[in-house]
Amino acid sequence: MPKVGIRDVAKLAGVSTGTVSRVLNDHPSVTGELRVRVRGIIEQLGYMPDPSARSMRGKVSRLIGIVIPDLTNPFFSELVQSAEQAAARHGYNIIVMTSFDQAAKETDRIGQLTSRKVDGIILVPSNDFHTLKPPKGLPIVIVDRLLPGYSGIAADHRSGVRLGVEHLVKLGHRRIGFISGPKDSVPANDRLKGYIDAMELISEGKQNAAPLIAEAAFDYESGRSAGNYLLARARHERPTAIFASSDQQAIGCMRAAHDLGIPIPAALSIVGFDGIPLASMTIPRLTTVKQPIQDIAAAAVAVLLSKQGAPELGKPLLLPCAISEGETTSSPQPD
Amino acid sequence: MPKVGIRDVAKLAGVSTGTVSRVLNDHPSVTGELRVRVRGIIEQLGYMPDPSARSMRGKVSRLIGIVIPDLTNPFFSELVQSAEQAAARHGYNIIVMTSFDQAAKETDRIGQLTSRKVDGIILVPSNDFHTLKPPKGLPIVIVDRLLPGYSGIAADHRSGVRLGVEHLVKLGHRRIGFISGPKDSVPANDRLKGYIDAMELISEGKQNAAPLIAEAAFDYESGRSAGNYLLARARHERPTAIFASSDQQAIGCMRAAHDLGIPIPAALSIVGFDGIPLASMTIPRLTTVKQPIQDIAAAAVAVLLSKQGAPELGKPLLLPCAISEGETTSSPQPD
DNA sequence: TTGTAGGCGTTATCAT
DNA sequence: ATGATAACGCCTACAA
Numbered sequence: 259m260p261k262v263g264i265r266d267v268a269k270l271a272g273v274s275t276g277t278v279s280r281v282l283n284d285h286p287s288v289t290g291e292l293r294v295r296v297r298g299i300i301e302q303l304g305y306m307p308d309p310s311a312r313s314m315r316g317k318v319s320r321l322i323g324i325v326i327p328d329l330t331n332p333f334f335s336e337l338v339q340s341a342e343q344a345a346a347r348h349g350y351n352i353i354v355m356t357s358f359d360q361a362a363k364e365t366d367r368i369g370q371l372t373s374r375k376v377d378g379i380i381l382v383p384s385n386d387f388h389t390l391k392p393p394k395g396l397p398i399v400i401v402d403r404l405l406p407g408y409s410g411i412a413a414d415h416r417s418g419v420r421l422g423v424e425h426l427v428k429l430g431h432r433r434i435g436f437i438s439g440p441k442d443s444v445p446a447n448d449r450l451k452g453y454i455d456a457m458e459l460i461s462e463g464k465q466n467a468a469p470l471i472a473e474a475a476f477d478y479e480s481g482r483s484a485g486n487y488l489l490a491r492a493r494h495e496r497p498t499a500i501f502a503s504s505d506q507q508a509i510g511c512m513r514a515a516h517d518l519g520i521p522i523p524a525a526l527s528i529v530g531f532d533g534i535p536l537a538s539m540t541i542p543r544l545t546t547v548k549q550p551i552q553d554i555a556a557a558a559v560a561v562l563l564s565k566q567g568a569p570e571l572g573k574p575l576l577l578p579c580a581i582s583e584g585e586t587t588s589s590p591q592p593d
Numbered sequence: 594m595p596k597v598g599i600r601d602v603a604k605l606a607g608v609s610t611g612t613v614s615r616v617l618n619d620h621p622s623v624t625g626e627l628r629v630r631v632r633g634i635i636e637q638l639g640y641m642p643d644p645s646a647r648s649m650r651g652k653v654s655r656l657i658g659i660v661i662p663d664l665t666n667p668f669f670s671e672l673v674q675s676a677e678q679a680a681a682r683h684g685y686n687i688i689v690m691t692s693f694d695q696a697a698k699e700t701d702r703i704g705q706l707t708s709r710k711v712d713g714i715i716l717v718p719s720n721d722f723h724t725l726k727p728p729k730g731l732p733i734v735i736v737d738r739l740l741p742g743y744s745g746i747a748a749d750h751r752s753g754v755r756l757g758v759e760h761l762v763k764l765g766h767r768r769i770g771f772i773s774g775p776k777d778s779v780p781a782n783d784r785l786k787g788y789i790d791a792m793e794l795i796s797e798g799k800q801n802a803a804p805l806i807a808e809a810a811f812d813y814e815s816g817r818s819a820g821n822y823l824l825a826r827a828r829h830e831r832p833t834a835i836f837a838s839s840d841q842q843a844i845g846c847m848r849a850a851h852d853l854g855i856p857i858p859a860a861l862s863i864v865g866f867d868g869i870p871l872a873s874m875t876i877p878r879l880t881t882v883k884q885p886i887q888d889i890a891a892a893a894v895a896v897l898l899s900k901q902g903a904p905e906l907g908k909p910l911l912l913p914c915a916i917s918e919g920e921t922t923s924s925p926q927p928d
Numbered sequence: 929t930t931g932t933a934g935g936c937g938t939t940a941t942c943a944t
Numbered sequence: 945a946t947g948a949t950a951a952c953g954c955c956t957a958c959a960a
Binding site: 276308 | 952953954956
Binding site: 610 | 946947949951952
């Protein structure tokens with residue numbers, strides 16, 4: 259069974275290969291009737307254009323490259339999965355590559371993708387120090403870890419956190435603790451700003467709302483010790499609610515509270531950030547601020563395919579987070 | 594800056610494009626000195642062969658497709674990541690696709706990969722009922738969820754579980770409970786067999802070793818109720834150790850024990866299965882049987898690139914699991 | 929609107 | 945051992 263090519267379609271349809279090609283590419287100048295007939299033949303023969311030949315002749319490969327630091331990170335794997343879906347909707351496929359947070363690998367990967375003639379690259383830059391050398395003429399969009407000088411798309415961490423803290427405020431909380439991320443991390447600082455924003459809003463209302471901040475890494479264990487720190491004080495000074503900068507921190511903090519005999523949410527409300535799958539598996543289920551990963555991925559793909567204008571250089575596209583209500587939040591007990 | 598092609602290299606080196614091509618492909622019939630010189634020019638010009646042109650002319654695309662049910666499953670994302678690394682070592686790249694456990698999507702994805710001229714496909718079949726239509730002439734290797742009639746590679750669940758149970762036996766445990774997976778799952782049954790294997794070994798030693806089995810889904814919550822079921826009996830009848838068929842079950846079971854006031858590992862040892870990252874984040878860290886994901890991925894890639902013979906049809910390649918010792922196991926307390 | 933033909937960058941075949 | 949050249953499958957001027 260010799261592979262069916264564009265010529266076979268043309269022959270069977272009694273037209274030229276050019277016409278078939280034009281039908282394939284939705285070129286406007288093909289008669290309606292003819293177009294339908296050719297489509298029929300294509301279907302009937304099960305013809306599929308050869309992507310290699312296409313990308314050699316034309317400019318497009320219908321391939322998008324995505325380079326991330328670590329696929330085992332749930333955030334990134336969901337990002338890749340969402341990108342794959344979004345790309346598939348446009349007839350594109352995805353090549354994934356992992357940089358393991360090494361700038362050298364990252365550069366190499368980008369080179370490979372360039373020579374593969376991908377139509378665009380979605381990049382989550384490594385944390386390594388590096389100067390990103392932009393492949394000329396190849397659209398690239400930076401995601402999550404924004405870089406100055408590039409089109410960027412990310413969650414709006416700052417207002418996301420504000421959203422979460424305000425949720426606690428609405429429930430009646432005033433002494434709200436905050437577990438921050440590492441202070442050299444850009445997203446961590448954005449999240450901190452969101453907390454401060456929200457707390458300032460309360461203080462203007464003349465309520466007692468001194469910030470109560472513990473700095474920590476994003477992981478579980480750090481969240482646990484930060485939680486211990488925030489909760490190790492007399493009951494009427496202790497926060498009635500804690501906002502954690504990551505779900506892992508939040509879960510660690512739940513553990514700390516549990517070990518201290520503080521019931522959740524009766525005596526302590528907790529809100530996390532990220533919306534990882536694990537958040538809905540804790541007992542009780544964690545209330546968290548969910549990052550719009552699917553939206554981020556879809557926007558990135560849309561930008562690359564020019565379905566959507568790229569964000570301006572200095573002004574990244576920030577997508578809104580949303581609260582996912584679990585069972586770790588309630589109104590505070592009276593003092 | 595017009596892109597540098599094979600012709601530019603040839604011109605500068607004063608040879609024909611044919612010769613350059615032969616150098617690129619390590620064709621034996623090129624003089625040593627010439628080969629070196631051409632290599633130099635290639636380096637100097639930063640020439641990179643165009644993969645599209647290559648795959649159009651030749652038979653290979655240096656592309657491998659991988660189709661999995663769900664990338665947010667940690668097992669699969671690690672699998673993909675490992676495959677990417679293994680492929681990169683051979684100069685190959687990976688196209689990922691998600692089937693969402695739908696046979697129709699799976700078929701479609703395989704079709705796309707075929708027309709992309711990938712050199713091989715790694716497939717974790719969907720659980721949907723389906724007849725896999727093998728793309729003729731395109732190497733395909735089934736991973737994890739073995740399918741009759743195809744070359745398959747997976748972890749050796751059965752002896753992996755036996756390993757874990759025997760570990761408990763060596764510590765002195767005899768009343769060892771088992772949380773099984775869903776009974777219509779092939780891997781679940783393999784794991785159950787491993788448990789029975791190990792328990793039969795003990796009974797021959799004339800010890801009390803009646804099997805103590807709870808059936809459950811693979812998830813956290815199911816593990817918790819299965820744990821409750823196994824532990825809801827008088828102390829001298831209660832198992833001193835429990836082997837869970839998944840880490841998620843194991844973690845659920847830890848929770849159940851904790852809620853019942855049974856200290857781990859003092860009064861109860863627990864062993865999980867899978868080796869997901871979360872396993873090392875629990876308190877205490879979970880002892881688990883780790884699947885050799887990297888080995889599986891590497892073997893799959895090697896088979897596709899014919900670096901390694903494909904496993905025979907009826908006889909899948911089973912790779913050994915290994916114990917990852919955490920802090921949830923110890924010798925049992927005297928009754 | 930449709931057909932014709934050249935060429936994309938590479939590899940393989942056939943000469944030399 | 946090396947050089948010249950056709951062919952891979954498709955798209956797109958250009959011609960009709």
